[in-house]
Amino acid sequence: MEAAAHGTLSIQFMEYDLDNGLHVILHQDRSTPIIALSVMYHVGSKNERSDRTGFAHFFEHLLFEGTANIPRGQYDKYVERAGGTLNANTSRDRTYYYEIMPSNQLELGLWLESERMLHAKVDQIGIETQRSVVKEERKQRYDNQPYGTVLEETVKRAYTEHPYRWSVIGSMDHLDAATEEDYRAFYEKYYVPNNAVLVIAGDFDLDEARHHVNRFFADIPMGTEAIENNRPVEPPLSGEIRDIVYDEIDLPAVLQAYRIPQLGHPDMYALDLISKLLSEGESSRMHRSLVDESQMALAVYNFPMMLEEPGLMLTFCIANMQVDVHKLEKAMDAEINKLKENYISDHEFQKLKNQVETSFINRYRSLTGIGESLASYYTYFKNTSLINSDIKNYLNVTIDDIKRVSNEYLNSSNRVVLHYLPKVTTSSE
């Protein structure tokens, strides 16, 4: 497949910096009268202190509370009253806020995001309320959810030094311990224009947008505190780590997590392809052999965590009834070993590339998707044009690379294995 096939699908954008360091990306598309406006702050759970885990995500909740000019509880109402919607999310590496609005509301969106960046305001009532909201969020997504803790249980064993060792939602005790001073310091350090990228995608006039961006954001003072970039380097695992986690589940599961490099490392493209090869589509290797043929697994998931600093490739299999987890794990290993011992066929390789082509095209389905891609490529690579050229990095992967990379990373000495087992014996009702 030639990359030329994408010539018609390149995303046009312009970008520039304000004097205060805010990076601005504009992508015009006038086919639907809406705009997707977003700000990505380069702060995530990896920037947290080890005694304040969960802080970045908690902070995201607080930044819906209000600003010097927006009373508590009104921020979202402005958006909804204007016919828009809004939300935010936090990862290990960044925090992302967005509004999707009718195209007549560009200025309102810019006002709201500039207020958030300039002078967010949070009172004690807001802090107390959001603390209990986050506690319920934790129960709903982690504690009361079968296998909900799997990522948290994995990272705490896969890392000993690096802040990737805790979950994004973090510790509820740490949230309880946070003080007024913690909030102020976090805001002043990370929520500054020189640590953010503003993206506007959709139906707007370029000159007008530049004018309003300037009006609302240019006067926001630059942050003065250096943002640390010297997190501990995680030493290699000194051998396989195995453990058992008892959970409120009925079917056991096996998790294998291999340590892999960071975003942008040349081997990451091959690893991403390997994960597709193993579990994307019904004909993928693990799906076919574990779910379909042997029926050992009820479900197979496989994904590399593409992180800014070295991450993990996760393989997660839920066992079918009465299947022994050790047998299941052996079958998973067998698939990995095949990758290490044999070259994949040309046919299978072409299938992978066709799947990559489709997934890149699907990224362009929505303005919000395009906006987030633009923001991410800038935040992680300082190279926004990767939105159009990154596919080449995938297409350049060779059959040799697949085998070499499998041998380099997918080794038992480089992984954590967890067996999730039922807490109580199952009654057969």
Next chain:
Amino acid sequence: MTSRYTLNQKFRTNPPVSGPFPAINIGNFDTHVLPNGLTVIFVENRKLPKVAFQLIINHDPIREGSHAGLADLAGELLSRGTDSRTKAQIDEAIDYVGAKLQSNRSGIFGSVLTKYQSDFLEIFQDILLNASFPIEEFNKIKTRNKSRLQTVRTEPSEMAYNLCSRVTYGETHPYSDVLTPETLENITPNACKNHIVENWRPNCSYLAVVGDFDKDSILRQLDPIISSWLPIEVTKRKYAQPELPEHTRICIVDRPGAVQSELRVVYPIDLHPSNPSRISASVMNHILGGGAFSGYLMSNLREDKGFTYGAYSTLHVDHVCAEFKAVTSVGTDVTVPAAEEIFKEMHRIRNEPVSNEHLVLAKNSMIGSFARSLENPQTLANRVLNMLRFNLPQDFYHRFADNLARITSDEIQQSANNYIFPDRAYLCIVCDYEVLQKELANSFPESSVSRFDHFGRPL
């Protein structure tokens, strides 16, 4: 935390004034009725070089009872083997071109890059016309469902879903069917095949084609469907509207040790998609339990009390039976107060005229959401489908935003009185019952309590 800078920027004090709401263009479509009765909906959009196909089978729902799950299994089995292809061959052919394809009880759905459209359509039609319902594939689906059913005990939201379905619709309605290990045993590959043969017919089906395609070439490539998929009379089935309970009933699934309770307030309503009052009803529900954070339920249970991560309600319009449902997950210790607050908000929307602020916000938010939905060409196909299925007026969606904008506060209250019944609802709770039993009895002394298993069967 207080503001960090005080810039002299007066213009910031108030929100910017916006221009007029942009014009909404619904988009263009085309429909064709093929000689065999299949209605094809074409929505062209050349933004991306791909095309999506949805075959929607539109027979009346069938009460399955002791065979609950039959239509699901039949739909799934359909794409698992044909006279000339094994499941593995179908999967390989679809994955090879980077396409997606799946079949389920409602039809066959998939998408593919335009350049591989003919490879895709060949498989798509082979599945529909030549499915072989292989016994070994049936057994695999059965095994997987057995495993899945075993996990229901640990999936609180699924238990809540089962419970709501069973209690809301009663014993004879198709919407009360819940797959259990016992009903799974009653299903055979032959019954699956018969279900498809009797009900999957072109004269009660729609094919939506959306994306970048050439209409003539699609019609040419559909020749196998046109010539070999034959119409027959499909049995019509009608169901009585389920009754509301006389008094609010508490329905419990016990989950010892649960850290959260799944809370639902649910009951059936009569609201057909072609009923003009659906627009005021949807605005009313948006005020009660819709929106991002602005709905009565979200502002109260999350933003004011901090009881939950989210609290919503849905007012699901349906041609067989519509439904109201309020949904939240809350900490065990605040389960009863949370239920009381939900009922309080339901009473409030019936008794208190909605403020202009809430009304304007809800209407704008819904018109905005309507505008946003147009970004995806699939939306138009779905709307055309609704128009055809439910005999909506041709201009229903063209006039939707205008009609919505005209809704008044009186109409909201009227609608709340027609559709919101806090005293005649099922309060369904999946929770640690031992902890909550006393408190529930004290707070809802009038309400009877019944207990159910995790498939919603009475204990």
